[in-house]
Amino acid sequence: MKTKHSLVVALLLALITSVSMANDGKYIEAMKKSITQLYEADQIAEYQESVNAFNRIASAEKNKWEAYYYSAYANIMMATLEPYAEKKDAYLDQAMLAIEEAKSLAPNESEVIALEGFAMMMRISVDPGSRGAMYAPQAQQSFNKAVALNENNPRALALKAQMEFGTAQFFGSSTKDACATNAMAIEKFGTYTSENILAPQWGTTMTEGLAEKCK
Amino acid sequence: MKVLFALQISLFSYSIATGQTTIQGHIKDSDSQPIPGVNIMLLDTYDGTTTDASGKFEFRTAESGMKTLVIKFVGYRELTKQVNLEDKKIIIDASLEEEINQLEAVTITAGSFTAGEASRRTVLRPLDIVTTAGATADIAGVLNTLPGTQKVGEQGRLFVRGGEGNETRTFIDGMVVMEAYGAAAPNTPSRGRFLPFMFKGTSFSTGGYSAEYGQALSSALVLESKDEEAVTRTDVGLLSVGADVAHTRAWDGGSAAGKIQYTNIRPYYKLLDQQIDWKTPPASIEGVAAFRQQVGKTGMVKLYGNFNEADFSLYNHDIDDDKIKSLYDLTNRYRYLNGSYKDALNDNWIIRSGVSYTAIRNDIKVDDMIIGETERGLHAKTVFEGSLSNQLELKAGGEFIVREYDQIFSGNSHAAADHHFNEYIGAAFAETDIFISNDFVTRTGLRLEYNNLTSTIRLDPRISMAYKTGDAGQISLAYGHFRQSPKNEWLKLNTALEAEQAQHYILNYQRIENNKTFRIETYYKRYRDLVKFGNDAGTMLTNNGSGYARGIELFWRDNETIPALDYWISYSFLDTERDYLHFPQQAIPNFASTHNFSIVGKYFINTLNSQVGVTYSFASRRPYHDPNQEKFNSGRTPSYHDISLNLSYLPKPYIVIHFSCTNLAGFDNVFGYEFSTQRNDQGEYNGRPIRHPAKRFLFLGVFITLSRDRSMNMLPSL
Numbered sequence: 001m002k003t004k005h006s007l008v009v010a011l012l013l014a015l016i017t018s019v020s021m022a023n024d025g026k027y028i029e030a031m032k033k034s035i036t037q038l039y040e041a042d043q044i045a046e047y048q049e050s051v052n053a054f055n056r057i058a059s060a061e062k063n064k065w066e067a068y069y070y071s072a073y074a075n076i077m078m079a080t081l082e083p084y085a086e087k088k089d090a091y092l093d094q095a096m097l098a099i100e101e102a103k104s105l106a107p108n109e110s111e112v113i114a115l116e117g118f119a120m121m122m123r124i125s126v127d128p129g130s131r132g133a134m135y136a137p138q139a140q141q142s143f144n145k146a147v148a149l150n151e152n153n154p155r156a157l158a159l160k161a162q163m164e165f166g167t168a169q170f171f172g173s174s175t176k177d178a179c180a181t182n183a184m185a186i187e188k189f190g191t192y193t194s195e196n197i198l199a200p201q202w203g204t205t206m207t208e209g210l211a212e213k214c215k
Numbered sequence: 216m217k218v219l220f221a222l223q224i225s226l227f228s229y230s231i232a233t234g235q236t237t238i239q240g241h242i243k244d245s246d247s248q249p250i251p252g253v254n255i256m257l258l259d260t261y262d263g264t265t266t267d268a269s270g271k272f273e274f275r276t277a278e279s280g281m282k283t284l285v286i287k288f289v290g291y292r293e294l295t296k297q298v299n300l301e302d303k304k305i306i307i308d309a310s311l312e313e314e315i316n317q318l319e320a321v322t323i324t325a326g327s328f329t330a331g332e333a334s335r336r337t338v339l340r341p342l343d344i345v346t347t348a349g350a351t352a353d354i355a356g357v358l359n360t361l362p363g364t365q366k367v368g369e370q371g372r373l374f375v376r377g378g379e380g381n382e383t384r385t386f387i388d389g390m391v392v393m394e395a396y397g398a399a400a401p402n403t404p405s406r407g408r409f410l411p412f413m414f415k416g417t418s419f420s421t422g423g424y425s426a427e428y429g430q431a432l433s434s435a436l437v438l439e440s441k442d443e444e445a446v447t448r449t450d451v452g453l454l455s456v457g458a459d460v461a462h463t464r465a466w467d468g469g470s471a472a473g474k475i476q477y478t479n480i481r482p483y484y485k486l487l488d489q490q491i492d493w494k495t496p497p498a499s500i501e502g503v504a505a506f507r508q509q510v511g512k513t514g515m516v517k518l519y520g521n522f523n524e525a526d527f528s529l530y531n532h533d534i535d536d537d538k539i540k541s542l543y544d545l546t547n548r549y550r551y552l553n554g555s556y557k558d559a560l561n562d563n564w565i566i567r568s569g570v571s572y573t574a575i576r577n578d579i580k581v582d583d584m585i586i587g588e589t590e591r592g593l594h595a596k597t598v599f600e601g602s603l604s605n606q607l608e609l610k611a612g613g614e615f616i617v618r619e620y621d622q623i624f625s626g627n628s629h630a631a632a633d634h635h636f637n638e639y640i641g642a643a644f645a646e647t648d649i650f651i652s653n654d655f656v657t658r659t660g661l662r663l664e665y666n667n668l669t670s671t672i673r674l675d676p677r678i679s680m681a682y683k684t685g686d687a688g689q690i691s692l693a694y695g696h697f698r699q700s701p702k703n704e705w706l707k708l709n710t711a712l713e714a715e716q717a718q719h720y721i722l723n724y725q726r727i728e729n730n731k732t733f734r735i736e737t738y739y740k741r742y743r744d745l746v747k748f749g750n751d752a753g754t755m756l757t758n759n760g761s762g763y764a765r766g767i768e769l770f771w772r773d774n775e776t777i778p779a780l781d782y783w784i785s786y787s788f789l790d791t792e793r794d795y796l797h798f799p800q801q802a803i804p805n806f807a808s809t810h811n812f813s814i815v816g817k818y819f820i821n822t823l824n825s826q827v828g829v830t831y832s833f834a835s836r837r838p839y840h841d842p843n844q845e846k847f848n849s850g851r852t853p854s855y856h857d858i859s860l861n862l863s864y865l866p867k868p869y870i871v872i873h874f875s876c877t878n879l880a881g882f883d884n885v886f887g888y889e890f891s892t893q894r895n896d897q898g899e900y901n902g903r904p905i906r907h908p909a910k911r912f913l914f915l916g917v918f919i920t921l922s923r924d925r926s927m928n929m930l931p932s933l
Binding site: 048051059 | 824
């Protein structure tokens with residue numbers, strides 16, 4: 001009787017955990033599929049599909065920062081491809097909304113803070129003359145905070161390097177520090193892996209571009 | 216074993232798909248145009264898809280039962296539909312309604328120039344205020360290069376479309392500012408008291424403005440102060456005319472900033488010859504403090520304070536005999552406090568509330584006559600703003616404005632009467648914006664005002680509309696009724712004077728495309744009830760004056776065609792006459808010039824880390840009254856020309872060196888003439904031209920910013 005009882009319990013436990021793991025498994029599977037699609041996208045229409053997919057997941061799950069993160073990232077990518085200034089700002093508005101959600105779910109997540117800095121950097125590009133003064137210091141602060149939260153985050157370092165390089169070029173000062181940060185970013189891309197299987201992986205192209213300029 | 220088998224079966228059957236439903240359809244907008252990129256989602260699931268280029272979509276779901284399908288896309292109102300997932304195929308054809316988006320929708324531009332970071336449709340940028348040559352970082356200075364303004368160099372204020380300087384009113388965060396300009400010697404230009412660095416948005420209206428703003432006959436300058444600063448920093452400025460130090464402290468959700476500025480023109484005047492005989496050149500000390508704090512999730516409290524003490528004295532030399540001189544001594548004490556609160560009441564409504572207090576004291580000595588002048592103002596206002604529907608916005612509020620004025624004469628020589636009045640104005644206003652679509656908006660407003668001095672209640676309507684003619688252009692028109700109580704100078708003599716009135720009719724076309732702006736505007740203003748002298752001495756005043764102003768203005772801005780060059784050209788044509796004050800008949804007023812032209816250029820020299828700005832301004836001849844001529848106001852000054860230059864150099868990211876020079880070419884500009892009150896030996900009245908104290912004004916400043924991040928600098932705050 002005892003063995004039968006424990007077998008039933010074991011089976012029930014297996015059923016329960018398999019159901020919950022199936023739920024999480026479902027989430028992870030959906031995210032992985034969408035992330036793969038995201039990294040393959042290179043047109044605005046394709047990124048829009050990614051935004052929509054992540055928005056669906058985010059709205060169904062309600063407490064997963066990664067879903068909001070990738071939605072924001074896809075919107076930022078659309079802003080980089082969009083030539084029309086008003087639309088650029090519209091995509092960045094959407095990105096910032098998603099980033100706010102991600103921040104409230106994971107306030108100390110280095111990736112989210114780095115992404116916020118990225119969005120601010122893109123804001124500047126829409127109208128550098130007017131926006132530079134307001135957003136540049138805020139973006140710089142975000143990158144510094146992201147590095148402080150996780151000094152091994154290659155994306156935080158890569159974005160920080162981009163910002164430093166641009167500022168140094170603008171003032172005609174030395175780009176040495178920026179290039180050093182970029183080199184460190186490249187190193188971390190090679191060595192850093194996150195425990196989170198859904199963690200972002202993008203950013204190597206950015207460092208390659210800057211490395212060329214640093215030669 | 217049976218139980219085990221049963222459990223296995225149930226586990227097995229659990230994982231079999233229960234059947235698929237296909238959902239497909241077509242999404243269009245209200246013009247039957249397909250919308251690609253729309254998100255179709257099954258609520259609480261991951262299932263869904265995106266519409267393709269022809270607006271079509273199709274996806275399969277394994278879910279069952281009654282579910283909600285959500286259709287959403289930026290710029291459109293979200294649509295939800297209930298679907299029963301027991302059917303094999305569901306077809307959804309839907310049409311999405313446009314969302315009226317504040318930033319994308321057409322805005323009423325008739326009679327208004329806005330500079331703000333938020334909107335991309337603006338003509339001016341906040342940085343323009345500080346980088347325009349000739350303005351020397353004075354807000355009025357840069358606005359004077361826009362169409363609709365007349366150059367009145369000897370006063371330095373804003374004279375808009377045939378209106379006097381006091382017809383332009385300044386508002387900060389919705390609250391009125393009395394005496395927005397610093398004290399100045401007669402015939403020397405005054406500067407605005409408020410530094411451009413405080414503001415994130417500037418809206419300069421040359422007519423037809425919102426029912427929210429009253430007591431301004433010609434123009435409303437609406438300034439919106441910055442929200443909290445994000446970074447802690449210290450700024451030090453070393454100027455050729457003084458020094459200032461400011462400290463900003465930022466924390467999560469708020470910031471506090473304070474600045475102290477000391478200005479003393481004396482060393483500068485010792486170096487450069489002045490045409491004014493200063494006894495004590497102007498010196499002033501000014502303190503500014505700003506506090507911001509977020510309250511809850513959506514609220515913000517702002518406090519702003521400004522105090523200023525200025526002092527100067529000069530000798531006025533008699534026109535007939537230079538050796539006879541009289542002393543003019545002015546001490547001005549200014550205090551301004553402004554508190555405002557803004558919060559979202561719910562998703563649709565916000566409340567804005569504020570109080571401002573101004574206290575001004577002028578102690579003037581003219582020889583041995585002493586005049587003490589005190590003005591105190593209080594303004595309290597509350598406004599509710601929100602949407603009644605997707606297409607209807609409403610703004611409604613009430614305000615209370617108090618003006619207390621005292622003028623006391625003492626000392627011997629003149630036994631002049633003291634003056635005193637207290638003016639209380641209560642007003643209520645309501646305005647609706649009706650968006651027929653994102654391309655067509657109509658704004659209707661009504662303003663009700665009660666004034667205790669005249670014991671009258673008046674109703675002023677305002678209506679305007681704007682229509683987008685294409686992707687880049689729009690037409691806008693405005694009509695409004697405006698009133699303003701007479702200046703202190705007149706109201707103190709007759710407190711029963713009615714408010715002066717003006718009616719504006721404005722039509723405008725504007726096109727913004729690829730960083731180029733073109734704008735043409737025409738207007739007609741009818742003035743009534745202007746203050747008029749009942750006798751020659753000006754001691755008896757009536758409201759029998761009247762006048763008109765009409766004109767055409769053109770504006771062109773381009774910061775695209777030539778890289779690193781940003782320039783704008785503005786031209787105003789003004790035809791105006793009035794019969795007011797001492798005028799014996801209708802005539803062109805002294806401050807009006809028929810043609811006003813400005814070309815402003817800014818060029819960024821990357822290799823030198825510098826920005827150079829050049830401004831050329833022209834105003835045609837202004838009228839003045841020559842007592843030697845029979846006809847009133849028949850004299851004409853020479854035309855006004857000015858070429859100004861400024862240079863900002865950034866040797867390091869946190870240091871800015873700024874140099875500016877007005878009237879580089881040294882044009883001899885005459886703004887009018889003063890005449891003696893007695894005839895000379897030839898039987899004529901001697902005259903003296905009114906000029907700037909010096910041909911050129913040179914300014915040099917070094918601004919250093921200390922913050923943790925060494926890439927911050929003062930360039931935007933100059």
